[in-house]
Amino acid sequence: MTAGRRDSGEGKGGAAAPVDVVGTPVSRVDALDKVTGAAKYTGDLIVPGMLYGKVLRSPFPHARIICVDASAAERIPGVRAVLTGRDLADLDPYYGHAVRDRPVVAIDRVRFAGEPVAAVAADDEHTAHAALAAIQVEYQELPAVTDLTMALNDGAPRVHEEALRPGFLHSGEFRREEGNICYHYRIARGDAARAMAAADVVVEGDYTFPAVYQYAMEPHTVVAQWSADGLTVWACCQHPYLVRAELAGIFRLPQSAVRVIVPYVGGGFGSKSYTRMEPLTAALARKAGRPIRIANRVDEAMLTTRRHNMRCWLRTGVARDGRVVARECRIWLDTGAYADNGPRVALAAGDAAPGPYRWQAVAVDAWAVYTHMPPAGSYRAFGATHLQWIGESQIDVLAHRLGIDPVECRRRNLLRPGEEVRPGRKPLEADLAADVSKVAAAVGWGTPKPPLVGRGVSIGVMGAGANPASTAAVRMQADGTLVLLASTTEIGQGARTVLAQIAAQELALPLERIRVAGADTHVTPYDRSTGASRSTTVAGLAVQRAAADVREQLLDIASRVWGLPRVALRLHEGAVWHETESRSYADLIATHFGIAGGELIGRGEVAPGRGDGQAAGPVFWEISCGGAEVELDPSTGRIRVRRLASVADVGKAINPQLVEVQDEGACLQGLGNAFFEEMLFDGGQLINGSLLEYRVPTMADLPDEFHSILVGNGVGPGPYGAMGVGEGALAAVPGAIVNALLDLGLQMRDLPLTPERVWRRLREVE
Amino acid sequence: MLRPFEIHEPATVAEASRLLARLGEQAAVYAGGTELLLLMKEGLAHFPHLVNIKTIGGLDAIAFEDGVLRLGAVATHREIETSPAARQHAPLVARVASQVGNLRVRAAGTIGGNLCFAEPHSDPAAVLVAWDATLVLARAGGERCVPAAGFFLGMLQTAREPDEILTAVEVRPLPPGTGAAYHRFALHERPTAAVAAVVTVRDGAVAAARVVVGSVGPVPVRVPEAEDALAGRRPEGEVLRAAAEVAGRRADVLEDMFTSTEYKRHLVSLLAARALHDAVSAARTAH
Numbered sequence A: 001m002t003a004g005r006r007d008s009g010e011g012k013g014g015a016a017a018p019v020d021v022v023g024t025p026v027s028r029v030d031a032l033d034k035v036t037g038a039a040k041y042t043g044d045l046i047v048p049g050m051l052y053g054k055v056l057r058s059p060f061p062h063a064r065i066i067c068v069d070a071s072a073a074e075r076i077p078g079v080r081a082v083l084t085g086r087d088l089a090d091l092d093p094y095y096g097h098a099v100r101d102r103p104v105v106a107i108d109r110v111r112f113a114g115e116p117v118a119a120v121a122a123d124d125e126h127t128a129h130a131a132l133a134a135i136q137v138e139y140q141e142l143p144a145v146t147d148l149t150m151a152l153n154d155g156a157p158r159v160h161e162e163a164l165r166p167g168f169l170h171s172g173e174f175r176r177e178e179g180n181i182c183y184h185y186r187i188a189r190g191d192a193a194r195a196m197a198a199a200d201v202v203v204e205g206d207y208t209f210p211a212v213y214q215y216a217m218e219p220h221t222v223v224a225q226w227s228a229d230g231l232t233v234w235a236c237c238q239h240p241y242l243v244r245a246e247l248a249g250i251f252r253l254p255q256s257a258v259r260v261i262v263p264y265v266g267g268g269f270g271s272k273s274y275t276r277m278e279p280l281t282a283a284l285a286r287k288a289g290r291p292i293r294i295a296n297r298v299d300e301a302m303l304t305t306r307r308h309n310m311r312c313w314l315r316t317g318v319a320r321d322g323r324v325v326a327r328e329c330r331i332w333l334d335t336g337a338y339a340d341n342g343p344r345v346a347l348a349a350g351d352a353a354p355g356p357y358r359w360q361a362v363a364v365d366a367w368a369v370y371t372h373m374p375p376a377g378s379y380r381a382f383g384a385t386h387l388q389w390i391g392e393s394q395i396d397v398l399a400h401r402l403g404i405d406p407v408e409c410r411r412r413n414l415l416r417p418g419e420e421v422r423p424g425r426k427p428l429e430a431d432l433a434a435d436v437s438k439v440a441a442a443v444g445w446g447t448p449k450p451p452l453v454g455r456g457v458s459i460g461v462m463g464a465g466a467n468p469a470s471t472a473a474v475r476m477q478a479d480g481t482l483v484l485l486a487s488t489t490e491i492g493q494g495a496r497t498v499l500a501q502i503a504a505q506e507l508a509l510p511l512e513r514i515r516v517a518g519a520d521t522h523v524t525p526y527d528r529s530t531g532a533s534r535s536t537t538v539a540g541l542a543v544q545r546a547a548a549d550v551r552e553q554l555l556d557i558a559s560r561v562w563g564l565p566r567v568a569l570r571l572h573e574g575a576v577w578h579e580t581e582s583r584s585y586a587d588l589i590a591t592h593f594g595i596a597g598g599e600l601i602g603r604g605e606v607a608p609g610r611g612d613g614q615a616a617g618p619v620f621w622e623i624s625c626g627g628a629e630v631e632l633d634p635s636t637g638r639i640r641v642r643r644l645a646s647v648a649d650v651g652k653a654i655n656p657q658l659v660e661v662q663d664e665g666a667c668l669q670g671l672g673n674a675f676f677e678e679m680l681f682d683g684g685q686l687i688n689g690s691l692l693e694y695r696v697p698t699m700a701d702l703p704d705e706f707h708s709i710l711v712g713n714g715v716g717p718g719p720y721g722a723m724g725v726g727e728g729a730l731a732a733v734p735g736a737i738v739n740a741l742l743d744l745g746l747q748m749r750d751l752p753l754t755p756e757r758v759w760r761r762l763r764e765v766e
Numbered sequence B: 001m002l003r004p005f006e007i008h009e010p011a012t013v014a015e016a017s018r019l020l021a022r023l024g025e026q027a028a029v030y031a032g033g034t035e036l037l038l039l040m041k042e043g044l045a046h047f048p049h050l051v052n053i054k055t056i057g058g059l060d061a062i063a064f065e066d067g068v069l070r071l072g073a074v075a076t077h078r079e080i081e082t083s084p085a086a087r088q089h090a091p092l093v094a095r096v097a098s099q100v101g102n103l104r105v106r107a108a109g110t111i112g113g114n115l116c117f118a119e120p121h122s123d124p125a126a127v128l129v130a131w132d133a134t135l136v137l138a139r140a141g142g143e144r145c146v147p148a149a150g151f152f153l154g155m156l157q158t159a160r161e162p163d164e165i166l167t168a169v170e171v172r173p174l175p176p177g178t179g180a181a182y183h184r185f186a187l188h189e190r191p192t193a194a195v196a197a198v199v200t201v202r203d204g205a206v207a208a209a210r211v212v213v214g215s216v217g218p219v220p221v222r223v224p225e226a227e228d229a230l231a232g233r234r235p236e237g238e239v240l241r242a243a244a245e246v247a248g249r250r251a252d253v254l255e256d257m258f259t260s261t262e263y264k265r266h267l268v269s270l271l272a273a274r275a276l277h278d279a280v281s282a283a284r285t286a287h
């Protein structure tokens, strides 16, 4: 791997202190814990009295449950409880942040093969596992719709016949259409049909994207415990506060009676966003009257949530001079048996369809469709990954047809900073034309190419940051060290390091004097979620404000002590200074309290209600910009990536090394999505549910050259002008590769680009 | 999920064999465990007793003696890949060991475990069948030798008796004028298709040829039609192309979820062409 190049501009700076910790690639605060194995994950926890849970899953994609007889299982020594749909009578058993359509455990009906039907709690995992076979379930199989075509047919069986309640995400906004449509998102700007008719050149095509697994090294793991105080859950979840809200809803508890604690998380990539195995584990613990641990296996994780497979039709019209005119798009996303994050994915896919261009007219329809398949939800750069390669490949087809260089064609059409991206939303921050030029140069654009080598670029923007609601607290202890409380979870992205850097910067405090607590809803303050590239930008801003709050308190105390105005004071190395005289923070705190104790508490919040972010969002537009140079082996259809380049346009890299690894990790996942990742099903049954048969990228899949280009124009809404990264790079990769193949005359319309698929396409072309 | 099991650590082959005879279907030989433990973890097999043969002295030795390269059954792929003796006397066997899976699998997985498991996508199996290597099987009562080609009976099935231990693989250096080559194409870690070729060229013509197709069928097999297409001919252009094409057409190809049989046949032809080309080049320089 070549070292990433850095085109890092200076941040505009929000703090008075000179930039030093911020902008430095300090090593991760959790590095030692993780490489020594000392770091604790949910699965490492042993709660006294804990039992082990195993889940019985439906063998059928659609069936009525006639009867579940658990009596034989319950009699097995060591089995303490069996949970079935009957145990949910006193609960509000349907959950879902978008649509409350998913039961804690199947009630009367199963809607996908793999749906939890019962769960066993036993003294050990083996007993629990063995007891599953002793549960007798009588099913009446029903006709199933196991793909989009079947689900969209007239008269298709409906996955949900009953009326559905919206979840908290869509309160008021959720509309249900006919048949199996779960959600419909639409963009209509100008008269697309008319504009298209007036375009000089038009291309259109049908495209598909496969179902993909997010593969986090740690599958979903939950420990749940009930006590007189309520419910405590340890979970490897991304959004502890949203999980808490759903648990409180299901179990009819006040939110303060539910405590969600998140140890280190072994990766998520969206698979641990929102609520997953927590309700089932909590319900089983309630029935057993004992703490329970449930840990998914890889195949179970794949059945818990996944990326949407998709069908798409896209049409683009341009003028002879290469100016884009109109785009029309229809998108069908298979959201499986439950909505999960399908509505949001439909929205993001719809938003990604036009690309970052200046159109006269756009018409996009995106539907999330219910099927009898495992539910689909978030995965890094959802929607954008689905659509960007399609829109970008049509730009290249048109550019080739018009004899215009694809990079030049983009320069003529890309939105400029300050321009509107989508009607009513925040204008664009970044300089896209500059970004695309950078990746093009990095893959050798315009230089001579050996035979069978092609190059392509791809660019897009995605609304990121989710909701700008975060709070944070910092507690300066009597000895001048700091405890930082934030509910962004450390999921491998380095949040604890970056947040510590921000606090260190604001308080002129050496990094070693800061400890960052893990998320715990009884202790660390509210944060909406860990996802959508928002931790540094939004939670980071809350931390910056909390640290600034303590800084102000320190300056107040010092100014009182010295009888000097605050402008005469400055912070340096854990002390307040006046000229050459200094008082340590510990001193100042002791003076303030008049005893050797006490602490200063700083509070920071980011809230749309106080004007943070723009009402219509997004918090920022994350840039998705990549370039690739590939070499084709026509005898096998195999593609080798010679060079891969990505721009991480971060506004300000608080920790450049962490930015780079985010970018590289996302690119590598992008290669997996582009080349080989695909969940395979047969009649609704997952048939490659293991890592031997579902291939994820490894180091052997790295491109020959890898350029991660950091751009920092200080234009982001986060601390020091930062904005998030970590997702965009993934969405750019398939498009860059598909366009590099187009450069070789091969138009690919289906992912993944397996050698066989490319080989077949080559034979068609010949 | 791995269920509990008992581990036995015999000191000799005879002791191991007696254990296997006594415990019958309750026991399995345990070498590197890279296949066995996966199987048990997936719940596809359960053995309450595992007989660890890594504790048997000398079973991991790799040595060249009396004109034979002897690979001890518990030698790992990594040990074979880096063994000076193997590299000198059977360079292809050493190279193929270096292509197996990934470093973790090579460091733990043994040649004996690979062959005894008889997983259809074995790299060493295809090469050893083409090379005409000999497998040495031992039990409490004595030893017998089986040619590699006669060892693989079907997918996950071998000629090994339940109380037999594979103790060694014997590889003889290739005769003069003989070259060997192996080409594989992998979508996953294990190959999707592979071809091994061993060709003897005498007076400009093919005196003997063994063409073995691996990974696409239940076991690695010779393709007599491809070998016949070479016999007695000058190993050049059209002759090699025709033999390679026959190999693809005649290979016993199983369907799987990842690739069509049509594509696999195409790959076999392609790999056969490459393997034959390389084997012939090697034969021309091997005196």
Ligand SMILES: Cc1cc2nc3c(=O)[nH]c(=O)nc-3n(C[C@H](O)[C@H](O)[C@H](O)COP(=O)(O)OP(=O)(O)OC[C@H]3O[C@@H](n4cnc5c(N)ncnc54)[C@H](O)[C@@H]3O)c2cc1C
Pocket (backbone or CB within 6 Å): B028, B029, B030, B031, B032, B033, B034, B035, B036, B037, B038, B053, B073, B074, B077, B099, B100, B101, B102, B105, B108, B109, B110, B111, B112, B113, B114, B115, B116, B117, B121, B122, B123, B124, B160, B164, B165, B166, B167, B189, B190, B191
């Ligand atoms: C991720 C992965 C990738 C792989 N990739 C490849 C690849 O690319 N190419 C390839 O060829 N292989 C590949 N393999 C297979 C690998 O080569 C074998 O797993 C390994 O060599 C098996 O040896 P082992 O010692 O671990 O066998 P074990 O798992 O210990 O045993 C396997 C079987 O053989 C029996 N057995 C073992 N040794 C003996 C003996 N001496 N006598 C009698 N019976 C015995 C056991 O009872 C068991 O049934 C891969 C495996 C994995 C997990």
